[in-house]
Amino acid sequence: MLAEKYPEEIKKIFAKYPPEQKRSAVMPLLYLAQRDEGYVTKSALKDIARILDITSTDVAEIVGFYTLYHDKPAGKYRMQVCNDLSCALNGADKFLEELCGNLGIKVGETTSDGMVTVEAVMCLAGCDKAPMFQVQSSQGIEYHENMTVDKTMELVAALRKSGREVK
Amino acid sequence: MTYLLLRHRDIPDIGRLDVYKKNGGFEAFKKTVTGMKPQEVTDVIKASGLRGRGGAGFPTGVKWSFIPNSIWPHYVVANADESEPGTFKDREIMEGNPFQFLEGVAIAAYATGANAAYVYLRGEFWTVAALLDDKIAEMEKAGFLGDKLFGSDYSLRIYTHLGAGAYICGEETALLESIEGKRGQPRIRPPFPAVYGLYGKPTVVNNVETLTNVPLIIDRGAAWFKALGTADSAGVKVFSLSGRVNKPGNYELPFGMTFRQLIYEVGGGVPDDRPVKAIMAAGASSSLIVADDKALDTPMDYASVRTLGADLGSASVIVIDDTVSLEWVIDKTIHFFTHESCGKCTPCREGTFWMKHLIDHIGHGEATKENVELLHSVAKQMQNKCLCPLGEFATMAVTTAIERFPDDFVPSALGGSHG
Numbered sequence: 001m002l003a004e005k006y007p008e009e010i011k012k013i014f015a016k017y018p019p020e021q022k023r024s025a026v027m028p029l030l031y032l033a034q035r036d037e038g039y040v041t042k043s044a045l046k047d048i049a050r051i052l053d054i055t056s057t058d059v060a061e062i063v064g065f066y067t068l069y070h071d072k073p074a075g076k077y078r079m080q081v082c083n084d085l086s087c088a089l090n091g092a093d094k095f096l097e098e099l100c101g102n103l104g105i106k107v108g109e110t111t112s113d114g115m116v117t118v119e120a121v122m123c124l125a126g127c128d129k130a131p132m133f134q135v136q137s138s139q140g141i142e143y144h145e146n147m148t149v150d151k152t153m154e155l156v157a158a159l160r161k162s163g164r165e166v167k
Numbered sequence: 168m169t170y171l172l173l174r175h176r177d178i179p180d181i182g183r184l185d186v187y188k189k190n191g192g193f194e195a196f197k198k199t200v201t202g203m204k205p206q207e208v209t210d211v212i213k214a215s216g217l218r219g220r221g222g223a224g225f226p227t228g229v230k231w232s233f234i235p236n237s238i239w240p241h242y243v244v245a246n247a248d249e250s251e252p253g254t255f256k257d258r259e260i261m262e263g264n265p266f267q268f269l270e271g272v273a274i275a276a277y278a279t280g281a282n283a284a285y286v287y288l289r290g291e292f293w294t295v296a297a298l299l300d301d302k303i304a305e306m307e308k309a310g311f312l313g314d315k316l317f318g319s320d321y322s323l324r325i326y327t328h329l330g331a332g333a334y335i336c337g338e339e340t341a342l343l344e345s346i347e348g349k350r351g352q353p354r355i356r357p358p359f360p361a362v363y364g365l366y367g368k369p370t371v372v373n374n375v376e377t378l379t380n381v382p383l384i385i386d387r388g389a390a391w392f393k394a395l396g397t398a399d400s401a402g403v404k405v406f407s408l409s410g411r412v413n414k415p416g417n418y419e420l421p422f423g424m425t426f427r428q429l430i431y432e433v434g435g436g437v438p439d440d441r442p443v444k445a446i447m448a449a450g451a452s453s454s455l456i457v458a459d460d461k462a463l464d465t466p467m468d469y470a471s472v473r474t475l476g477a478d479l480g481s482a483s484v485i486v487i488d489d490t491v492s493l494e495w496v497i498d499k500t501i502h503f504f505t506h507e508s509c510g511k512c513t514p515c516r517e518g519t520f521w522m523k524h525l526i527d528h529i530g531h532g533e534a535t536k537e538n539v540e541l542l543h544s545v546a547k548q549m550q551n552k553c554l555c556p557l558g559e560f561a562t563m564a565v566t567t568a569i570e571r572f573p574d575d576f577v578p579s580a581l582g583g584s585h586g
Contacts, residue, residue: 016326016328017326018283018366021347021348021366023347023348023349024328024346024347024348025348026348027328027329027330027331027345027348028328028329030331031329031331052348061350062348062349062350065333065350065351065509066290066330066331066332066333066351067331067332067333068290068291068331068332069331084252084451084499084503085252085253085410085447085451085485085496085499085500085503086252086253086409086410086415086485088499089409089410089411089485089487089491090409090410090411090415121332122250122252122332122334122503122506122507123250123251123252123253123254123334123451123503124291125249125250125254125255125257125258125289125291125292126255127252127253127254127255127407127409127415127483127485128255128407128408128409128415128416128417129415130409134291140293140294141290141291141293141294142293142294143291143294
């Protein structure tokens with residue numbers, strides 16, 4: 001149960017909003033819920049609904065609307081490569097293709113060891129440092145810019161070895 | 168040159184509280200709280216000619232003056248949702264010069280009578296939000312945020328709120344819905360946020376770069392600020408330069424420099440010395456500018472760029488060289504806007520869907536003249552019919568690419584050369 005597991009974090013979240021506007025806490029609570037499994041489980045949906053006094057459907061529609069919330073498990077690290085206009089003018093599509101080739105997966109798939117999922121995403125505001133991507137794991141997001149396939153494969157190897165959390 | 172916004176480039180440690188203070192930090196906020204009436208602060212910003220840097224270019228002081236004193240409480244919200252392809256300036260400002268930005272938020276809050284302000288960051292700016300949380304805590308500890316500031320009766324708190332990946336939340340009413348814990352979908356206006364904003368209360372929403380100008384204007388005066396830039400566009404601007412240039416990046420420049428100067432003198436020219444074919448001055452939502460001599464020699468200010476049938480917007484300049492087909496460019500922009508359409512209004516939801524269907528068809532080399540005409544027609548039919556600017560944005564590159572670069576859309580040219 002979220003409320004029992006993270007009482008301090010939840011208190012901090014509620015302190016940001018007027019007391020009568022509890023629903024504002026839904027987005028930070030969803031990030032909190034993703035901490036454990038890397039995605040929002042059905043029971044976490046119900047937990048959040050109970051904490052905020054809204055329905056599970058209200059919570060689920062937030063998960064569905066925003067791309068950084070996930071309702072299904074994936075690799076421990078989601079490598080989200082921007083291949084929007086500016087990045088693509090500087091080789092992002094080719095980078096994405098070669099990276100997937102090196103990992104032996106297609107865009108959207110997860111490596112067989114369950115560690116890395118590669119996704120193509122919309123602009124990440126790193127347009128001058130293409131190719132670039134972010135790594136999302138259960139506790140945070142970090143940026144990697146001016147990347148090459150070789151540098152990225154080194155990062156993948158390091159992440160596989162350490163299993164560290166991204167914060 | 169001396170940087171005004173990207174000050175970390177002159178003073179690398181400006182993100183430290185003691186260094187920021189030593190360089191005049193928080194003097195402007197103190198001056199407003201201890202020596203100026205809120206109305207006077209708004210009047211200075213009005214007189215400075217500062218206009219919104221997020222893209223719309225609306226006069227900032229005028230926006231503040233819309234907040235009614237008959238409804239309370241008031242809120243200030245900083246829009247740090249920066250998500251338009253080609254735009255990456257606010258992130259650098261917040262990472263490099265966070266206190267000047269937060270001081271701008273604080274002054275805006277004092278001027279509009281707000282005791283709480285929110286910084287809405289796109290979810291991807293996870294580490295930026297953590298940084299701002301630390302900086303806010305330092306400000307509280309040092310007495311620049313909290314209760315009874317500088318011995319006055321004025322209290323202020325600033326909070327960060329992380330989005331979670333939705334371009335539409337950069338639209339101010341969608342952003343407010345998102346803070347309220349709902350899907351980020353735009354509201355029907357009027358009423359405008361100045362009257363019915365966050366939690367239904369009067370709210371000012373300003374872009375990060377806009378707010379970062381505010382402490383300097385209070386410090387040095389409206390006349391000083393107005394003297395920078397051009398008659399139409401006061402101050403400096405951070406130009407985000409990307410695409411086919413040798414030195415992409417953020418460049419803080421006075422308004423009025425030409426595209427040619429930006430691309431060649433500042434940006435180091437085009438790789439392999441290819442000619443510039445097209446320019447997008449305002450990110451993916453731009454009208455395509457044909458990069459002839461007249462366009463290249465046009466000064467970059469709001470009014471001059473308009474004479475080219477385009478807008479300067481957030482000054483996110485994407486350079487496209489002659490190796491790139493405009494069909495490929497609009498394929499990218501259409502995919503972006505289709506993904507980001509929130510689904511609330513029919514013209515945008517259906518229009519982007521059909522534009523994507525048609526450009527996919529064209530991209531597969533199955534294009535006919537009729538497909539291109541139909542794509543143009545769908546885009547035209549969306550214009551002036553959508554609930555918020557996103558729908559309009561989705562069409563700008565499409566219609567102008569087909570109209571201004573017809574050679575890229577004859578059937579023999581389609582489905583071929585890609586970036």
